[in-house]
Amino acid sequence: MDFYFVAKCADFEALNTSHTTCEWASRRHETTTSPHKLLQECYSTGQVFLIFSVNESKGWQGVAKLATSPTELPDKDGWHRFKLIWQLTFPDNHRNGLPFSETADMAVRKDNGEILLLSKCRNYTQIPADLATKLIDKMKACCQNIIVPPKPPKPALFTLEESDKSQFELLWGKLNQVVEAKGRILMTCPFGSQRYNLANENSDMDMFVVYMASTRAHLSLTTPPLTMKSHEADVADFTVVEVKRFCDLVTSGDPRSIETCFLPSCVIYLSSDEFKEFCDSCRKLLLTKELVAKYLGDALGTKGLKLLHKWLSQSVPDQGKINKLFYIVLRNLVLARQVARGEELQPHLLKDSPDWKLLLATRAGQYTNEEMEERVAKLKKEVEGLVSSPSCPLPDHCDVSQVEKWLLKIRCADLCNDPNFPFTN
Template identity: 30%
Template sequence: MDEAIQYFIAKCANFNSLKTCVSSEKWACRDRTEPPHPRDILSKAKRNGKVILIFSVNNCHGWHGYVEMLTSPDNQNEAVETCEEIVEDADSPQNIKNVERTQPDTSTENQWRYFKVKWLKNFAEEFGEQCLSSKLTEDIMVNNSPLNKSRNWQEIPKEVGAKLCSLIDTFYAELKEKQQQKLRREREQIPPPFYKSAENVSSDETWRTIVNQVEKNLGKVILACPFGSQRYNLSTPESDTDMFIVYQARTRDILSFNPPKQTIKNSENQQCDYTIHEIYRYSELLLSGDARCVETLFLHEDMVVKGSPEWQELKTGKNHFLNRESLDKYLRDAQGSRGVKQLQKWCQEHPEIAVLPRKMCKLLYVIVRLLQNARDIAVGDDLHVYREDGSPDREVIMTVRQGEFPVQTAWQIIQQLESTILDRKDSVLEKTSDCKEFTESWLLKLRQKDFLSSPLLE
């Protein structure tokens, strides 16, 4: 014997109401001026078997999915801040939209009867406002009237309800297949990784392999060095090896129809982290005050995997880049939404916690490191990228890295560094034209040298 199933139409005031129902898995009905009331109709149907509600959003001209009603409408009021979920029959004087209230309405005609639902199919979560167009159901009739003109809480014949749900399922499957096809096309367009690290390979071999690959496929390596904690002498046994490489593209490649990319980075699924800049992009970043690039001019000699004579020449003008622009960049990174602001937000959300957990200690480690280097620039010192063993700066950061760091102490360290920077910030010079001229001269000299030695002139 077939399971007893009854199908009803459910109307939404707007798409936001539908999304609320999808997320809360709760819906409601309201008594009409005269019986039969929807709660009575739905409750009776629920006692007889399964109840399916098929949703349509006003003025969206389609069908947005269907649910199974899990509980019968109750008889209790609930306070609702925005009562936009329910739309009575379109021609009913009780039709309401965007009625704001903060207290339950005790009048009988305005009582909301809530019940739980289970979404069996909906487009909103994955496809937004896309839905089964009402044009595809305009020929379906219900009691000599078009299905599309069905009113809120109107019951429709079982065969019509089953057909409508089947059409929704079919259209959902079509959208899903198109989505998968698009993802496949996007994956196919992703170029293969520039460097694919092998497992169980030593750090030295990894460096040697990637440097050789850059010189074979891209051009001369100007600089190869780590970035991240290794660069700063702040690494732990768990730290990864992050690679930073600057290369000079060949003249032939620059002038060809397929010039090399200015920046190449590893994809998320690769084990090895690397950033590879062509000298033009590297020069741009230097002039913009990019911390990671400016720091390469102040590296400890032990941190240089490969340094060309050209890079040594660039280092002679390193103090050009210790200007207001690089200072401001350090401060933005340290104090922005991924720095101090994020730490402030966490502390506000956890006022009862006096000790930072490991995750927030990692954030604090980054903040303090950035502020220490900003302080170096503010006081007119060289940039101390490498923290010497036993130095106060290193001791502070390594203590933070151990985790479980006191919140109050963390803010004291941040405020002390910020105070020093603020006191000396005005003495830091703006970027001068000499900085740009020096960088451009270096870049053009490298280009000219490669051009004159290029086979193109033979």
């Protein structure tokens, strides 16, 4: 059984933060039934969906499914927290979402017989399933009609006269040279299909770099860049993150960042002693229900299964694009299953393993769309069952204390070794 509730949001900043963290929370009510109790009860018997509306926006901005039940005990600030899997979000250029005017004919009948317009519903008002489905369909139609303007191209961070695969070492070296102008590199590794041992002759060269800007730079008036990404003019796709940003990502369950901590040495191009120490002391702490929820969100959300369904509904679908997206969806579910089982994450799949064969065959188009959808549904059900089981060994969230300890240690060491800092002598 599915349950639907209105979720009122203080502002767009809070909504955007939830898009990133896949987390929401409710406060305890002393005079009425506390929302977290209501959500817990519904979660125990079916699926629970929240339909979001930002205060004063006069619109509906998103739909999310609960991935975990609200915590029984509140945190120090009085919030009962729970994880979400986002089902529908609106792009930045249409952040107000579906206007209330489009739902002016939709209303909820309260227990006392009073008729309440949907737009007037308060936080955690329950909506009948048929009415919620109608509202969500309107939101989907509105979202599909939005045209997102292309961003103007930015100048390349670095260029090469040629960019064929034989220049792999040159690409790495050139990127490292650019990053070292900002700070010291801690780790460099592949970011795309190469990290999963699934590259073919058509695979792009994607790169991921973690660097550390000097502690002195962080204490100065000029803040070092936390993230650098490739532009259209660059010869390779890359993402560069400063170590503070990297720590924020891994402790909030970001799959791509966490995967870098579980790659075998044969895949990593460069790894410092500090990064090896981080992997030894912290990486097991990163395997959480939050990580599984992020994998599921990537697989089933607007850039995964929902986009697949949109493509499949087209009169002349692009089967090549569909095969690749099915491959990405299944890859996320395969890795989510590893974590949900309580296994150590292995993003670099073993050659000739069942998962490796499945993903390569999917990408090559060896299955029908119906067969691929069946495999997605089976994996989704298995992962959700594992992570919701009382015997699931995973914590809800990462214990950040060990990560903070490591970050402070390398920051202090950098400061002590800086001959130009006035207090190190």
